[in-house]
Amino acid sequence: MKDKKERPGERRTWSLLPKALRPRIEVQTQEERPVVAIIGAGPAGMEAAIQIARQSCQVLLFEANADLALNLQNKYKLFPDMSDAQTLAQGMMLALEHPLITVYRQTPIKHVVQVENFHWQVFTEDNRVFKATAVLLCTGYEVFDARRKEELGYGIYNGVITSLELENMFKQEHISTLTGDSPKRVVFLQCVGSRDEKVGNRYCSKVCCVTAVKQAIELKRMHPETEVYVFYMDLRMWGKGFEEMYRVAQEQYNIRFVRGRISEAAGTFDGGVQIKAEDTLIGKPLKMRTDLLVLMLGMEASCGTKQLAKSCGIVGDYGFAGSLDPHLNDNHTHRKGLFLAGTCKRPMSLTDVIADARSAAMEIINYLSKQ
Amino acid sequence: MKSFGFSIAKPRSLEIDGESLERLHRLEEKEPSFKRCFNCGGCTATCSAGQFTDFNIRRVHNLYRWGRYQELGEELRKCMLCGKCTLVCPRGVNLRHLIVSMRELLNEL
Ligand code: SF4
Numbered sequence: 001m002k003d004k005k006e007r008p009g010e011r012r013t014w015s016l017l018p019k020a021l022r023p024r025i026e027v028q029t030q031e032e033r034p035v036v037a038i039i040g041a042g043p044a045g046m047e048a049a050i051q052i053a054r055q056s057c058q059v060l061l062f063e064a065n066a067d068l069a070l071n072l073q074n075k076y077k078l079f080p081d082m083s084d085a086q087t088l089a090q091g092m093m094l095a096l097e098h099p100l101i102t103v104y105r106q107t108p109i110k111h112v113v114q115v116e117n118f119h120w121q122v123f124t125e126d127n128r129v130f131k132a133t134a135v136l137l138c139t140g141y142e143v144f145d146a147r148r149k150e151e152l153g154y155g156i157y158n159g160v161i162t163s164l165e166l167e168n169m170f171k172q173e174h175i176s177t178l179t180g181d182s183p184k185r186v187v188f189l190q191c192v193g194s195r196d197e198k199v200g201n202r203y204c205s206k207v208c209c210v211t212a213v214k215q216a217i218e219l220k221r222m223h224p225e226t227e228v229y230v231f232y233m234d235l236r237m238w239g240k241g242f243e244e245m246y247r248v249a250q251e252q253y254n255i256r257f258v259r260g261r262i263s264e265a266a267g268t269f270d271g272g273v274q275i276k277a278e279d280t281l282i283g284k285p286l287k288m289r290t291d292l293l294v295l296m297l298g299m300e301a302s303c304g305t306k307q308l309a310k311s312c313g314i315v316g317d318y319g320f321a322g323s324l325d326p327h328l329n330d331n332h333t334h335r336k337g338l339f340l341a342g343t344c345k346r347p348m349s350l351t352d353v354i355a356d357a358r359s360a361a362m363e364i365i366n367y368l369s370k371q
Numbered sequence: 372m373k374s375f376g377f378s379i380a381k382p383r384s385l386e387i388d389g390e391s392l393e394r395l396h397r398l399e400e401k402e403p404s405f406k407r408c409f410n411c412g413g414c415t416a417t418c419s420a421g422q423f424t425d426f427n428i429r430r431v432h433n434l435y436r437w438g439r440y441q442e443l444g445e446e447l448r449k450c451m452l453c454g455k456c457t458l459v460c461p462r463g464v465n466l467r468h469l470i471v472s473m474r475e476l477l478n479e480l
């Protein structure tokens with residue numbers, strides 16, 4: 001045997017067979033592969049791209065921003081396991097380096113048009129056109145703009161900050177009030193921009209409850225002396241490990257949960273914030289001075305989601321994109337070949353987004369196989 | 372002067388400051404399981420004393436949380452330490468011991 005590296009039984013045996021009996025190995029050219037256009041490179045878009053490419057389809061991944069997964073990159077630790085958000089983001093980006101995936105950064109999409117069955121056209125803002133066999137919307141969410149709840153004083157009093165700003169402080173591992181002191185008391189307020197008729201959002205954003213518990217614990221880890229209160233209407237601890245985290249927050253970190261919605265905040269002369277709420281469990285109004293008031297921002301449909309859902313005629317509730325039905329066809333739309341994944345549909349946790357992206361990938365592969 | 376029956380009322384609202392929590396910390400040291408309470412009201416529903424009076428054990432320990440001790444001394448005497456509340460609590464709060472500890476701490480006042 002000349003070539004010892006070659007394993008017996010494979011190519012050598014084939015080459016002994018007459019030509020007609022040899023297995024046909026088809027090398028698909030670029031042109032022959034179905035092309036899937038994915039709009040939005042957050043966790044949903046990235047995960048779907050990876051899964052679809054692994055099934056030998058060509059993926060065009062469009063992202064409006066220069067950076068991928070901006071919302072995820074803004075996070076510090078992930079609930080419920082307190083794993084590192086950056087590590088997860090980096091891992092996904094690494095997996096994107098696949099020969100069948102092309103990423104187009106800073107490429108906002110204007111609209112997508114179905115030309116005929118199995119043929120879509122994707123138009124970029126700068127008027128380039130890409131052809132695709134199927135399109136997947138992963139245009140995601142935006143956080144609620146806290147200025148719309150004027151009575152909570154965001155943008156007016158320095159002591160009022162958002163959950164996003166606090167997350168950034170965690171990333172820098174430095175929590176302080178504007179005067180540079182470490183806060184003696186921090187109050188979290190749930191449901192800002194969610195479950196609120198006044199801002200037109202009746203829905204629950206699903207992740208802010210557990211995020212507040214996570215942030216409160218992180219705060220206590222960094223500043224054990226700080227008193228931490230969480231004002232809630234309901235605590236929705238629906239996911240794996242969430243309820244247990246809530247219990248740990250109470251028992252180990254002495255975080256105090258008060259049922260009642262803060263409906264007024266005012267600045268104090270010393271740079272703090274005075275809040276008013278009711279402790280609805282004893283039926284008494286309550287006033288409290290705090291160094292920081294953290295507003296737990298809800299999720300709304302992103303600009304991209306609203307615009308594309310509208311131009312494709314698939315607007316669901318509150319400007320999110322609407323799927324065909326919530327059970328068996330949640331990745332489908334009433335447009336053939338147009339699919340949805342992640343928070344462009346509704347608020348979702350990261351865990352659910354990844355699962356949803358995988359399910360969308362599978363639906364798309366099934367769809368392409370019928371071509 | 373004619374009286375219309377109005378007077379100046381004291382504000383009802385709870386004003387939360389640092390000192391009022393000192394006694395809460397001591398209670399939590401005596402009975403750490405108290406921190407786990409999530410206010411389900413199971414204890415109140417089964418409470419023997421609560422069947423015949425307006426005694427509400429869940430409300431009582433919440434008032435203690437906020438340092439409203441004046442309202443509690445009388446209330447706590449209504450409990451007969453039967454322990455039914457402890458049996459039903461889903462978060463494993465040792466209510467009977469909690470009540471005894473509250474009484475002890477309030478006696479210091
Ligand atoms: S998850 Fe919690 S904080 Fe967020 S909207 Fe729902 S109930 Fe409110």
Ligand code: SF4
Pocket residue numbers: 414417418419420421428449450451452453454455456457466467470
């Ligand atoms: S121990 Fe006291 S509070 Fe508990 S059920 Fe009996 S009477 Fe009610």
Ligand code: SF4
Pocket residue numbers: 407408409410411412413414415429459460461462463464466
């Ligand atoms: S039964 Fe336990 S958890 Fe429920 S209110 Fe009473 S002490 Fe709290």
